[in-house]
Amino acid sequence: MVKLEASWLDQVTKPARYTGNELNMVKKDLLAVETTFALAFPDVYEVGRSNLGLKILYHILNCRADIAAEWVFAPWTDMESIMRENHVPLYTIENMQPVADFDVLGFTLQYEMSYSNILNMLDLAGIPLLAKDRDETHPLVIAGGPCAFNAEPLADFIDFFVLGEAEESILEIADTVISWKKSGRQGGKSGVLAKVAAIGGVYVPSFYTVAYHEDGTIANITPNHPAAKPMVTKRIVEDLDKAPYPTKPIVPYLDVIHDRVVLELFRGCSRGCRFCQAGIIYRPVRERKPETLLKLAKEIVDNTGYDEISLTSLSSADYSCLHQLVGSLMNQFKSQGISVSLPSLRIDSFSIQLAQEVQQVRKSGLTFAPEAGTQRLRDVINKGVTEQNLEDAVSAAFESGWSTVKLYFMIGLPTETDEDVKGIADLAYKVLNLYKTIKGRRGAKVTVSVASFVPKPHTAFQWFGQNAPGELARKQQLLKSLLRDRSISYNWHDVEISYLEGVFSRGDRRLGAVLLEAWRKGAKFDSWSEHFKYDVWMEAFRQTGVDPEFYNLRERQKNEVLPWAHISSGVDRQFLWKEYQTAVAEGFTADCRHGQCSDCGVCPTLGVEVIDWEGKA
Amino acid sequence: MTKFRVEITKGEEIRYISHLDYARTIERALRRSKLPMAYSEGFNPHMKFSFASALSVGVASQAEYMEVELKEPMDAAEFSARLARTLPPAITVCRVKEVVGKQPALMAIVNLAVYHLAVPLENKDEVERDGINRAIREFNAALEVLYVKESPKGRREIDVKQYMAEDATVTVGQEKAEIMFSIRITPQGSVKPGEVLKVLVKEFQFPGKSEAAVITRLGLYVEKSKTRFSPLEMG
Ligand code: SF4
Numbered sequence: 034m035v036k037l038e039a040s041w042l043d044q045v046t047k048p049a050r051y052t053g054n055e056l057n058m059v060k061k062d063l064l065a066v067e068t069t070f071a072l073a074f075p076d077v078y079e080v081g082r083s084n085l086g087l088k089i090l091y092h093i094l095n096c097r098a099d100i101a102a103e104w105v106f107a108p109w110t111d112m113e114s115i116m117r118e119n120h121v122p123l124y125t126i127e128n129m130q131p132v133a134d135f136d137v138l139g140f141t142l143q144y145e146m147s148y149s150n151i152l153n154m155l156d157l158a159g160i161p162l163l164a165k166d167r168d169e170t171h172p173l174v175i176a177g178g179p180c181a182f183n184a185e186p187l188a189d190f191i192d193f194f195v196l197g198e199a200e201e202s203i204l205e206i207a208d209t210v211i212s213w214k215k216s217g218r219q220g221g222k223s224g225v226l227a228k229v230a231a232i233g234g235v236y237v238p239s240f241y242t243v244a245y246h247e248d249g250t251i252a253n254i255t256p257n258h259p260a261a262k263p264m265v266t267k268r269i270v271e272d273l274d275k276a277p278y279p280t281k282p283i284v285p286y287l288d289v290i291h292d293r294v295v296l297e298l299f300r301g302c303s304r305g306c307r308f309c310q311a312g313i314i315y316r317p318v319r320e321r322k323p324e325t326l327l328k329l330a331k332e333i334v335d336n337t338g339y340d341e342i343s344l345t346s347l348s349s350a351d352y353s354c355l356h357q358l359v360g361s362l363m364n365q366f367k368s369q370g371i372s373v374s375l376p377s378l379r380i381d382s383f384s385i386q387l388a389q390e391v392q393q394v395r396k397s398g399l400t401f402a403p404e405a406g407t408q409r410l411r412d413v414i415n416k417g418v419t420e421q422n423l424e425d426a427v428s429a430a431f432e433s434g435w436s437t438v439k440l441y442f443m444i445g446l447p448t449e450t451d452e453d454v455k456g457i458a459d460l461a462y463k464v465l466n467l468y469k470t471i472k473g474r475r476g477a478k479v480t481v482s483v484a485s486f487v488p489k490p491h492t493a494f495q496w497f498g499q500n501a502p503g504e505l506a507r508k509q510q511l512l513k514s515l516l517r518d519r520s521i522s523y524n525w526h527d528v529e530i531s532y533l534e535g536v537f538s539r540g541d542r543r544l545g546a547v548l549l550e551a552w553r554k555g556a557k558f559d560s561w562s563e564h565f566k567y568d569v570w571m572e573a574f575r576q577t578g579v580d581p582e583f584y585n586l587r588e589r590q591k592n593e594v595l596p597w598a599h600i601s602s603g604v605d606r607q608f609l610w611k612e613y614q615t616a617v618a619e620g621f622t623a624d625c626r627h628g629q630c631s632d633c634g635v636c637p638t639l640g641v642e643v644i645d646w647e648g649k650a
Numbered sequence: 651m652t653k654f655r656v657e658i659t660k661g662e663e664i665r666y667i668s669h670l671d672y673a674r675t676i677e678r679a680l681r682r683s684k685l686p687m688a689y690s691e692g693f694n695p696h697m698k699f700s701f702a703s704a705l706s707v708g709v710a711s712q713a714e715y716m717e718v719e720l721k722e723p724m725d726a727a728e729f730s731a732r733l734a735r736t737l738p739p740a741i742t743v744c745r746v747k748e749v750v751g752k753q754p755a756l757m758a759i760v761n762l763a764v765y766h767l768a769v770p771l772e773n774k775d776e777v778e779r780d781g782i783n784r785a786i787r788e789f790n791a792a793l794e795v796l797y798v799k800e801s802p803k804g805r806r807e808i809d810v811k812q813y814m815a816e817d818a819t820v821t822v823g824q825e826k827a828e829i830m831f832s833i834r835i836t837p838q839g840s841v842k843p844g845e846v847l848k849v850l851v852k853e854f855q856f857p858g859k860s861e862a863a864v865i866t867r868l869g870l871y872v873e874k875s876k877t878r879f880s881p882l883e884m885g
């Protein structure tokens with residue numbers, strides 16, 4: 034057990050990140066269970082504490098009397114120095130147990146810019162970084178989450194990946210580990226890897242060999258082990274309504290992000306925005322029943338004491354029984370001083386009406402995501418939103434008393450011209466003027482937030498060559514010169530971080546060497562601009578002889594073997610290519626939620642169907 | 651409407667949480683308890699409860715005081731039992747007393763805090779022990795001890811001694827030195843126990859490691875004409 038000295042904790046910012054003891058934490062006797070899991074979030078405590086995926090796995094694993102699961106986070110740099118100085122290994126915050134003592138160490142991969150933290154955490158734990166240097170005396174290092182859909186840059190470090198929703202596969206993995214341990218760890222580490230490889234959704238990267246063409250593109254990816262499937266397909270929960278949900282979540286002492294009741298209405302989103310990876314990898318749409326949600330909300334409120342219930346999903350306003358649900362929640366909880374919030378709103382007046390119902394306080398602004406500045410470009414990305422929709426929604430918002438509006442856009446989208454960039458400014462001014470027309474005076478505040486588009490694997494834009502940093506910077510400046518009104522505030526993303534994210538999001542195994550080199554040179558917390566070291570990364574590319582622009586800026590050919598060719602989200606590659614072509618032709622693809630299947634392939638591949646309770650519940 | 655004064659602890663295992671975190675924790679416990687809490691009026695209703703004095707990060711306490719308002723009458727013992735059931739293990743309710751009639755707010759009357767500091771010894775030898783006793787003696791004898799408070803708002807020089815209600819005492823044991831002192835809480839401000847320890851180390855060559863000290867607030871008091879009352883004994 035790790036013991037932290039008071040003198041260490043007194044020197045660091047937010048010492049409560051490291052001391053645990055939160056309400057509802059599950060602390061078992063680690064010697065009395067058959068297997069142990071350390072669930073790791075590769076970022077600081079406040080960012081990771083509310084991660085729904087890990088909360089669900091923590092709940093499922095700990096429900097089994099013979100399994101213990103504990104949490105671990107990346108220590109902030111001040112604590113890391115103290116830990117290294119005093120030879121304190123990375124530990125879990127329940128039992129303060131060194132992570133190296135666990136059977137399984139599982140990372141969640143939420144964003145590529147956390148990869149250097151994974152290496153740093155392994156090192157802090159005293160675990161060899163490279164999978165090939167570890168044997169059965171070390172924890173099995175596994176990973177899941179959205180980035181696992183192209184995990185190739187981590188292939189050297191991770192023993193196996195868990196694709197898709199792990200509600201079921203995590204227990205199959207646990208049982209496999211338990212029986213392997215009982216057999217006296219038969220076959221050593223490769224013995225257990227061969228066994229887990231048979232579990233659906235499990236991908237063991239060392240069981241595949243990647244061959245390359247002379248020009249650096251991939252020739253083929255082939256299994257080199259009898260247990261390896263030629264194609265690894267994600268797992269999903271067929272009936273979300275019956276899936277286990279953490280109704281007794283840990284309540285942190287510190288003020289962390291998303292510190293409230295999180296009610297997951299449904300999984301998947303079928304609106305079909307062509308830039309969106311979540312829209313593909315979580316398909317198809319599966320809803321929970323309103324009565325189930327009401328019951329879950331009640332239990333969580335009773336077990337936590339939170340004063341806010343947040344209705345989350347990829348696009349919560351699409352929930353088929355939203356009105357009914359919001360009404361029942363308000364009835365049930367309003368008298369207890371508990372509010373309801375909708376974090377992801379659609380751009381229409383229906384959503385404004387809802388926002389008005391749930392939100393008595395006006396101080397927080399409303400957020401809309403038109404994503405692109407012109408109708409033409411919104412058609413390219415299949416964002417089914419018109420200028421009229423936005424005008425109606427914003428007008429309704431101003432009429433109901435809001436005056437602060439946040440608009441989210443992207444630059445660097447396929448086919449984008451300067452006209453499209455200018456369109457962003459035009460929209461911002463249009464919103465300002467609408468307020469003046471409606472209210473007869475100035476007074477609106479508009480925030481224009483512009484992200485740089487990074488193409489993602491498993492999307493229609495997976496073939497697209499990302500805009501170069503210089504081009505993105507030029508567009509950012511162009512927009513800046515157009516947004517001169519003091520009522521408009523404008524913020525944009527660091528082009529260097531987007532550049533690196535672009536490399537890793539569509540990278541292959543050869544990036545493992547770069548990652549290792551960058552970490553050795555001090556890369557960590559790359560998603561924090563105060564820690565991001567672009568020069569270190571560029572030096573790492575030079576030293577390893579890897580050209581970053583081969584990965585991010587290069588337009589891929591239709592038939593190129595992509596690094597994630599052996600990983601399936603259930604959606605057909607042909608569907609994605611067709612979507613890319615339709616995008617360039619500015620064509621529309623309808624939402625499949627209400628009956629009109631667009632043949633993406635996920636339902637037949639996984640043997641499931643869209644579940645929408647409207648009219649059925 | 652019923653008002654209670656509650657004496658409550660902040661256990662060692664959560665001494666690293668801030669006052670705001672502590673308050674939020676108690677608010678959530680009150681909500682879990684389903685006690686008939688009173689809320690403020692307006693768009694954004696707040697649960698009606700307040701503390702006598704904020705506690706710094708890193709400091710545990712054997713006796714914090716808060717006032718809570720209920721919508722309905724309730725027996726103090728029942729209130730205490732229901733709150734105790736939902737508090738996290740690191741927080742205990744010690745005593746509850748109903749406030750009858752109009753009383754000044756806790757925050758306005760509490761003017762003294764008593765602290766206990768356990769400082770681990772480094773060398774555990776005579777030189778160290780003598781050094782500790784000498785440092786405390788000299789600190790007590792000093793008329794004025796200046797300390798520069800640094801905060802995001804800027805630097806401010808204060809005289810630590812003006813807040814010391816009486817001489818500090820020290821007992822030097824085998825493993826640690828135990829210091830006790832009382833600090834005045836005034837409308838013009840106060841000093842933190844950790845700051846007193848820093849002064850001891852810096853200005854009086856106190857030989858312990860100041861960062862390693864375990865600090866506990868033993869109690870908060872209302873001092874009136876040289877007599878100390880617990881906030882629960884008032885009114
Ligand atoms: S297969 Fe059809 S219905 Fe199912 S998610 Fe794809 S487009 Fe929608």
